Each structure stands twice: as structure tokens, then as C-alpha cells.
Amino acid sequence: MPRARKTDSTAKRKRAPRKAAAASRGIAPEDCRLAAGSAEIAAVRRRIEEEGGAVLGAYRDPLGGNPLVLASLPIDKVEPTPFQRDLSEAHHKKLAGVIDRTGIFLDPVIAITGPDGGFWTPNGRHRLAAMQRLGARAITALVVPKREIAWQILALNTEKAHNLRERSLEVIRIYRGLLDEDGARPEKSFAFYLEEAALVTLGLCYEKKGNFAGGAYAPILRRLESLTDEPLRKAMVAHEKRAEMVFALEERVGEVVSKLRARGLVSPYLRTFVVARINPLRWIKGGPPTLEEVLKTMRERAAKFNTDRIKQEDLATAGGVPDDEG
Structure with missing residues (x-):
């Protein structure tokens, strides 16, 4: 049976940096000055003015x-990046109400130049929607010349996502954006933005089925998948293949779960219980087989699963992610 590569550090959580000595990093306040006519921002300045905006000032981050x-940008020239989480109707309406009552917009959005004109904001979707709702003509923005800042901001937003489903969907949206930006670069070079390979595959699953039970399969994917040195476009094909295999497995697992429920067995962890029973990794010593081989074996075992031998007391020790949570 072929063996999988050892997973890399991308599956590990990013550690917070150690606390640095006071005033030991960055530049002094006087060095943050940057003339609006500086050559460093000439291209961005031209773009802002060509789009009908106005440069209000410039500086260096500390x-x-x-x-x-x-800058102040025409609001119709700004749009959210197409690969971030969906707009919350309730949140942006509430935000619009607050801005309307105060009568002042104090929190500029972050913006980068769009690939086909205009500007993208990777973290100002709700503020932009709130100002649009209020009929504003312009919006204040902090325009960043480095376009890659968009991926970094979205990566931070991914870490703040509330659950596996949200995180996976944000990662696959980032992945698709990166494909459009530079699909020839190695997948592993975007590890900071993608966090872990399993989220890419799970994101494809959640795109296909919003209530997909990803939590039952995430531990297996995390153990056996890693970001590779393959170009993004080629790596995406591999993720799509694995996502299809996970779906094929889920069909069989779903059939087993339905049979167990038909017999009157009750547990919020039925699916996790079944997946654990058919998972061969529990018994393998040494290096594990490839993910493709494991998914194939699990599908075969699910097809042969004898539900008549399962008793309610067998489910007492089942745990993990409830079936209704992604």
C-alpha cells in the first residue's frame, strides 16, 4: 500500500509572536512622514485620480x-474582494443605522487596486454596504500599494471564522482568487493564506453541499493532506478529486447512518461513530497510506457495515463533532 508524505507544519496552528522589548521595532514617528508626491506611491496616486478619487495624504506604517x-474614492468604484465571506444583511443594516445617527464615517476601509479597474476592499464589505445603503457618493479608504495584502487580511479573517464550514469556505474562495492572480506559483508558497490543505478540500465539499458534515472527515484529511510544491492549478485538480472521493464516501456513510436511525438508535454522533469504525488509521503502525487509499478503503468498509451488530450502548462512548455541525 503506498505511503503518504509526512504532513508539514501548515497543519499546525500559527503561534503568537513573543512579546518584544518595548520600543524595539518599527520606525520613529518623524520617519512615518511620506510626501503625497513621493515616487513610491506615484502609480497608486495616478490610479486613484484616474478613477475619480482624491489623495488626502500618505505615510509609512509605523x-x-x-x-x-x-484617499477618498468614488463609492461605485469600490467593491469587496470576490472571495470573502458573504454579506450579513443584519450587520450592515445595523452599521448603516449607527453611521446615520452619528452623521460621520470614521473607519476607512482597506483597499487595493482591482485587476480590471476600480478598487477591491478585503476587509470593508459591511462598511461599504452600509455607506451604499445611506446613498454616500464617496468612501474613505487606506489604499495599499502591495496587492498581496489582500490575501494576508483574508487569512486573518479565516482564523476568526466561527466554525469549520466558514473557515473552509473562506479558504476555497481565497484559493480561487489566487488561481486568478497567479495560478502557476507553488501551492506551498501560499501556506500563510491557506492555513492547511484540508480546508481547501473541505471548502470544495461545502460549496457543493452547504450542510456537508465536514467535521466527521476533517481529522482524516488533516492527518493525510498537506500543501504541495505543485502549481496551484495542478494542485486544485488534486483537491477536486479528493473532494469527490470524500463525497462518495459520505454517500455510503449516510446510508449506514440512516439504517442505524431506522433501528431506533439515537445519538448526535452517529456519523462520527460510523466514520471512526471504518477508519483504518487506528490500526496502522508507522507511516500511514495515502489519503486516496484510505478513502477507498473506508468506502469499501462502509458498504459492508453490519448495522445489526450495533447496540445503543456502543454509542455511549461516541464523541467528536455532532452530525448537524460542519
Whole structure:
């Protein structure tokens, strides 16, 4: 049976940096000054003016010294990146009400230049929608010349996502955006943005079925999948193949779960119980087989699963993610 590569560090949670000595990093306040006519921001300045916006000022960020431009942009020239989480109707309406009552917009959105004109905001979707709801003509934005900042911001948003489903959907949206941006680069070079390979495969599953029971399969994918040195476009094909295999397995597992319920067995962890019973990794010593081989074996075992031998007391020790949670 072929053996899988050892998983890399992308599956590990990012550790918070150690606390640095006070005032030991960055640049001094006077060094943050940057003339609006500086050559470093000339291209961004031209783009802003060509789109009908106005440059209000420029400065260097105090930590990395990166040039940033404060601008007022025509609101119809700004749109959210197409690969971030969906707009919350309740949140943006509430935000619009607050801005309307105060009569002042204080929190500029972050913006980058769009690939086909205009601007993208990777973290200002609700503020933008709130201002659009209020009929605003312009919106204040902090325009970042480095386009890759969009992926970094979205990666941070992924870590804040509430559950596996949200995180997976954000990662697959980022992945599709990266494909459009530079699909020839190695997948592993985007590890910071993608976090772990399992989220890409699960994202494809959630796109196909919103209530997919991803939590039951996530531990297996995390153990056996890793980001590769293959170009993004080629790596995406592999993720799509694995997602189809996971779906084929889920069909068989779903049939077993239905049979157990028909027999009157009750547990919020029925699916997790079945997946654990057919998972061969529990008995394998040494290096595990490939993910494809494991999924194939699990599907075969699910097809032969004898539900008549399962008793209610067998489910007492079942745990993990409830069947109704992704």
C-alpha cells in the first residue's frame, strides 16, 4: 500500500509572536512622514485620480515602514474582494443605522487596486454596504500599494471564522482568487493564506453541499493532506478529486447512518461513530497510506457495515463533532 508524505507544519496552528522589548521595532514617528508626491506611491496616486478619487495624504506604517495612501474614492468604484465571506444583511443594516445617527464615517476601509479597474476592499464589505445603503457618493479608504495584502487580511479573517464550514469556505474562495492572480506559483508558497490543505478540500465539499458534515472527515484529511510544491492549478485538480472521493464516501456513510436511525438508535454522533469504525488509521503502525487509499478503503468498509451488530450502548462512548455541525 503506498505511503503518504509526512504532513508539514501548515497543519499546525500559527503561534503568537513573543512579546518584544518595548520600543524595539518599527520606525520613529518623524520617519512615518511620506510626501503625497513621493515616487513610491506615484502609480497608486495616478490610479486613484484616474478613477475619480482624491489623495488626502500618505505615510509609512509605523511597524514595517510600508507606504500607504489615504484617499477618498468614488463609492461605485469600490467593491469587496470576490472571495470573502458573504454579506450579513443584519450587520450592515445595523452599521448603516449607527453611521446615520452619528452623521460621520470614521473607519476607512482597506483597499487595493482591482485587476480590471476600480478598487477591491478585503476587509470593508459591511462598511461599504452600509455607506451604499445611506446613498454616500464617496468612501474613505487606506489604499495599499502591495496587492498581496489582500490575501494576508483574508487569512486573518479565516482564523476568526466561527466554525469549520466558514473557515473552509473562506479558504476555497481565497484559493480561487489566487488561481486568478497567479495560478502557476507553488501551492506551498501560499501556506500563510491557506492555513492547511484540508480546508481547501473541505471548502470544495461545502460549496457543493452547504450542510456537508465536514467535521466527521476533517481529522482524516488533516492527518493525510498537506500543501504541495505543485502549481496551484495542478494542485486544485488534486483537491477536486479528493473532494469527490470524500463525497462518495459520505454517500455510503449516510446510508449506514440512516439504517442505524431506522433501528431506533439515537445519538448526535452517529456519523462520527460510523466514520471512526471504518477508519483504518487506528490500526496502522508507522507511516500511514495515502489519503486516496484510505478513502477507498473506508468506502469499501462502509458498504459492508453490519448495522445489526450495533447496540445503543456502543454509542455511549461516541464523541467528536455532532452530525448537524460542519
